[in-house]
Amino acid sequence: MSEDRRLQVLRAIVEDYVATQEPVGSKALVERHRLGVSPATIRNDMAALEDEGFISAPHTSAGRIPTDKGYRMFVDRLAGVKALSAPERRAIETFLSGAVDVDDVVTRSVKILAQLTNQVAIVQYPSLTRSTVRHVELVGLDSQRVLIVVITSSGRVEQRTLDLGEEVGEQLLSDLKLQIVRATLGERLPEASVRLAELSQSFNPADRAVVNAVVTTLANIFSNERSDERIAVGGTGNLARFGADFDTAIRPVLEAMEEHVVLLQLLGEASAGTQVRIGHETGYEGLTGAAVVSSTYRTDGDSLAHLGTVGPIRMDYPSTMAAVGAVARYVGRILSEG
Amino acid sequence: MSEDRRLQVLRAIVEDYVATQEPVGSKALVERHRLGVSPATIRNDMAALEDEGFISAPHTSAGRIPTDKGYRMFVDRLAGVKALSAPERRAIETFLSGAVDVDDVVTRSVKILAQLTNQVAIVQYPSLTRSTVRHVELVGLDSQRVLIVVITSSGRVEQRTLDLGEEVGEQLLSDLKLQIVRATLGERLPEASVRLAELSQSFNPADRAVVNAVVTTLANIFSNERSDERIAVGGTGNLARFGADFDTAIRPVLEAMEEHVVLLQLLGEASAGTQVRIGHETGYEGLTGAAVVSSTYRTDGDSLAHLGTVGPIRMDYPSTMAAVGAVARYVGRILSEG
DNA sequence: GACTGGCACTTGCCCATGCCGAGTGCTAAC
DNA sequence: GTTAGCACTCGGCATGGGCAAGTGCCAGTC
Numbered sequence: 001m002s003e004d005r006r007l008q009v010l011r012a013i014v015e016d017y018v019a020t021q022e023p024v025g026s027k028a029l030v031e032r033h034r035l036g037v038s039p040a041t042i043r044n045d046m047a048a049l050e051d052e053g054f055i056s057a058p059h060t061s062a063g064r065i066p067t068d069k070g071y072r073m074f075v076d077r078l079a080g081v082k083a084l085s086a087p088e089r090r091a092i093e094t095f096l097s098g099a100v101d102v103d104d105v106v107t108r109s110v111k112i113l114a115q116l117t118n119q120v121a122i123v124q125y126p127s128l129t130r131s132t133v134r135h136v137e138l139v140g141l142d143s144q145r146v147l148i149v150v151i152t153s154s155g156r157v158e159q160r161t162l163d164l165g166e167e168v169g170e171q172l173l174s175d176l177k178l179q180i181v182r183a184t185l186g187e188r189l190p191e192a193s194v195r196l197a198e199l200s201q202s203f204n205p206a207d208r209a210v211v212n213a214v215v216t217t218l219a220n221i222f223s224n225e226r227s228d229e230r231i232a233v234g235g236t237g238n239l240a241r242f243g244a245d246f247d248t249a250i251r252p253v254l255e256a257m258e259e260h261v262v263l264l265q266l267l268g269e270a271s272a273g274t275q276v277r278i279g280h281e282t283g284y285e286g287l288t289g290a291a292v293v294s295s296t297y298r299t300d301g302d303s304l305a306h307l308g309t310v311g312p313i314r315m316d317y318p319s320t321m322a323a324v325g326a327v328a329r330y331v332g333r334i335l336s337e338g
Numbered sequence: 339m340s341e342d343r344r345l346q347v348l349r350a351i352v353e354d355y356v357a358t359q360e361p362v363g364s365k366a367l368v369e370r371h372r373l374g375v376s377p378a379t380i381r382n383d384m385a386a387l388e389d390e391g392f393i394s395a396p397h398t399s400a401g402r403i404p405t406d407k408g409y410r411m412f413v414d415r416l417a418g419v420k421a422l423s424a425p426e427r428r429a430i431e432t433f434l435s436g437a438v439d440v441d442d443v444v445t446r447s448v449k450i451l452a453q454l455t456n457q458v459a460i461v462q463y464p465s466l467t468r469s470t471v472r473h474v475e476l477v478g479l480d481s482q483r484v485l486i487v488v489i490t491s492s493g494r495v496e497q498r499t500l501d502l503g504e505e506v507g508e509q510l511l512s513d514l515k516l517q518i519v520r521a522t523l524g525e526r527l528p529e530a531s532v533r534l535a536e537l538s539q540s541f542n543p544a545d546r547a548v549v550n551a552v553v554t555t556l557a558n559i560f561s562n563e564r565s566d567e568r569i570a571v572g573g574t575g576n577l578a579r580f581g582a583d584f585d586t587a588i589r590p591v592l593e594a595m596e597e598h599v600v601l602l603q604l605l606g607e608a609s610a611g612t613q614v615r616i617g618h619e620t621g622y623e624g625l626t627g628a629a630v631v632s633s634t635y636r637t638d639g640d641s642l643a644h645l646g647t648v649g650p651i652r653m654d655y656p657s658t659m660a661a662v663g664a665v666a667r668y669v670g671r672i673l674s675e676g
Numbered sequence: 677g678a679c680t681g682g683c684a685c686t687t688g689c690c691c692a693t694g695c696c697g698a699g700t701g702c703t704a705a706c
Numbered sequence: 707g708t709t710a711g712c713a714c715t716c717g718g719c720a721t722g723g724g725c726a727a728g729t730g731c732c733a734g735t736c
Contacts (some may be wrong), residue, residue: 025700026700027698036707038708038709039699039709041708043700058728059701059716059717060700060714061700062716063700134485135487137489142727147472147473147489149495157487160439161493231627236574236595237590237592237593240584244584249579250576254577257574258572258573259573320661331440340678361727363728365728375680376679376727377680378679378682379683381728395728395729397686398687398729399727399728400687595731
């Protein structure tokens with residue numbers, strides 16, 4: 001039996017199962033695909049595929065469905081690339097280019113991605129890590145408290161209120177601000193943190209406590225994971241596609257969608273290009289019935305962030321991957337221009 | 339037949355139905371509640387209640403369930419107030435007081451509210467409308483573009499990038515900033531808008547275009563609905579409680595939860611105190627199977643915002659109202675202190 | 677007049693039953 | 707290596723009877 005045909009059979013099984021949501025049998029296979037052999041032959045191939053762990057039978061008298069490993073093989077070696085249609089591409093472009101600011105771009109990206117894929121969409125806000133310091137502001141709220149605001153080249157704004165526990169003069173504050181701006185303006189965030197560390201020397205020892213407090217907070221903002229944590233989620237209504245049982249299939253996913261830390265890790269592992277994590281590969285209990293398709297986008301400032309979709313394992317991978325990839329490209333472009 | 343007992347019966351029906359999720363019959367009623375009369379008598383009362391539209395029977399041989407009107411009566415006239423337990427109150431307090439900034443307060447509020455009520459929780463970020471201008475910043479990004487940042491007394495930061503379409507000198511920009519700050523600092527947002535309108539007179543006619551563009555954008559930020567639009571949603575996993583049928587019961591709610599505009603209107607109508615909207619009273623098609631319990635919180639700066647829960651109509655109203663009210667009070671307090 | 681007990685009736689739910697069809701694995705033949 | 711045939715397995719579905727819950731009504735009682 002030819003190795004090649006066996007893979008064709010696997011491909012056909014995945015495609016049919018994704019399309020019909022029902023276990024697929026040998027007879028149906030030869031009818032829907034021109035395999036040129038009889039059902040009996042296919043059955044032999046299927047038995048082999050089952051031995052190798054690519055497919056499994058829910059019960060004796062049913063057809064076969066792909067296993068996680070089967071989907072993995074499909075994605076890696078069998079799936080063609082399904083390009084988006086021109087109208088779809090245009091829809092993405094016009095919809096995204098109508099955005100007024102970074103937040104709006106993210107919001108719209110989530111919406112269009114959810115709509116294109118009929119899945120749950122996740123978009124991370126542009127990361128600070130690679131962006132530079134565009135502005136730092138210290139505002140005295142009252143005699144003891146300072147509001148610290150950082151604006152980055154990616155257009156994001158981070159704020160933190162700091163309670164110093166002692167009186168701070170206006171003079172010190174504006175001195176400090178000047179020094180900070182001088183040291184960090186235009187620097188990338190990690191470098192800015194380094195520069196800050198050298199700063200406190202140049203101040204009067206009496207002021208060190210205040211200076212250190214402010215500097216530490218700033219360094220926190222610059223390097224903090226939290227800055228990268230913001231994420232937008234949309235299209236949760238599409239979770240219907242997961243299956244009927246809310247508690248076992250849908251609820252865990254909904255709960256995961258609210259754990260932004262989990263989502264970030266999920267997206268964050270994506271290195272480059274569009275990548276797929278299937279079932280247990282996600283590494284999260286609640287997502288064993290789900291698959292994650294993710295990609296990265298970058299703005300001109302080298303700022304790098306992730307986006308993707310979460311859907312049922314039995315999804316149309318070629319289309320989903322195409323949509324995720326396309327949206328990632330457009331988001332990157334829009335953010336670089338705007 | 340006494341009017342009074344009939345209302346007791348309605349109350350009992352609501353309570354039992356909420357507890358068991360099953361239509362309640364006359365016999366079960368007299369067993370669980372000490373009504374002092376026989377099932378037959380109760381049946382007469384139930385028939386009357388049904389005539390008046392407070393309850394209805396799913397089918398002939400089943401018990402009765404409350405109608406929207408029945409729940410309304412229950413909430414308005416029959417429900418006692420169920421105070422939160424001391425541990426619950428303490429949980430709210432300690433959890434919320436651990437928050438590091440406004441965003442964190444909101445995030446935590448959503449979480450605790452969802453947990454307390456086992457429903458979907460919604461919390462609006464503190465509104466700008468009543469807060470004052472604490473800081474305005476204009477930053478030149480390049481020769482033609484300006485980043486405008488507004489910081490309000492509630493600690494919120496709004497930013498907008500403005501493309502002026504013509505060259506702008508540093509001098510003009512800092513002049514403009516000075517004037518703006520002078521005119522608006524400490525003012526409430528609506529008044530600040532008024533002050534801005536008077537501003538452009540004092541500038542050289544050649545600069546009017548730029549000034550007006552900046553001023554208009556600022557006025558937009560001050561008065562814009564969008565500033566009030568931010569909302570956090572959590573606890574969607576609790577939607578399981580709505581019922582089994584995803585597409586008719588759960589999906590519409592999930593979709594409504596993503597339409598923040600809808601949510602704002604829903605919460606926004608709350609005038610004062612804790613308020614309940616039941617089924618069709620929400621005014622939204624997708625929420626006819628849901629009930630909304632909402633309340634308001636205010637910070638010391640008079641800033642006013644809303645929060646609440648969305649749950650199935652058959653919910654424990656007394657507890658939910660207590661939880662929503664309590665969280666609202668604590669959030670207001672924390673934001674006023676911190 | 678309000679309440680109660682009794683009773684006939686309705687109706688949804690549960691479950692056992694049996695049939696049907698899809699699909700399989702195996703074997704023997706090509 | 708492929709195919710046809712065949713016996714077998716098993717889930718899904720429709721059928722139908724029994725059960726339990728609940729109702730409405732009526733006649734009787736306090």
